[in-house]
Amino acid sequence: xxxxxQSFPAQVTFYRERxxxxxxxxxxxxxxxxxxxxxxxxxxRGVPGRGIVSNMARxxxxxxxxxxxxxxxxxxxxxxxxxxxxxxxxxxxxLDVLAHPRIPPEVxxxxxxxxxxxxxxxxxxxxxx
Numbered sequence: 001x002x003x004x005x006q007s008f009p010a011q012v013t014f015y016r017e018r019x020x021x022x023x024x025x026x027x028x029x030x031x032x033x034x035x036x037x038x039x040x041x042x043x044x045r046g047v048p049g050r051g052i053v054s055n056m057a058r059x060x061x062x063x064x065x066x067x068x069x070x071x072x073x074x075x076x077x078x079x080x081x082x083x084x085x086x087x088x089x090x091x092x093x094x095l096d097v098l099a100h101p102r103i104p105p106e107v108x109x110x111x112x113x114x115x116x117x118x119x120x121x122x123x124x125x126x127x128x129x
Contacts, residue, residue, distance in 0.1 A: 008073040009043045015060040015070070016041075030055040047074045 027037035039045035053074045057067045068078040
């Protein structure tokens with residue numbers, strides 16, 4: 001089960017509870033004070049630094065999509081975008097289509113599926129090399 005698009009504190013709480021780890025135990029795993037972790041999850045503290053968010057994602061055992069959601073909710077570029085050096089025009093083009101206010105949901109879904117299939121095909125081709 002994946003966390004819905006939520007705030008950073010809500011996502012951290014959702015993923016931590018899904019893992020079945022107490023807030024105190026989790027704070028120890030990521031080397032932060034338990035009271036700091038409480039403030040993060042309650043929204044009483046700003047988003048922690050990128051390094052702490054990265055530690056959270058690792059300890060929460062997030063898959064790549066969940067990790068990206070967490071980083072985006074924290075206001076950080078995802079690791080993939082950092083590796084690319086920013087926001088490629090191809091990513092923007094896909095977002096322009098998917099987020100267009102007049103695109104019917106079924107067309108957006110078809111476009112999304114097409115992009116996934118194309119991506120999967122290219123990933124398979126490079127994996128076999």
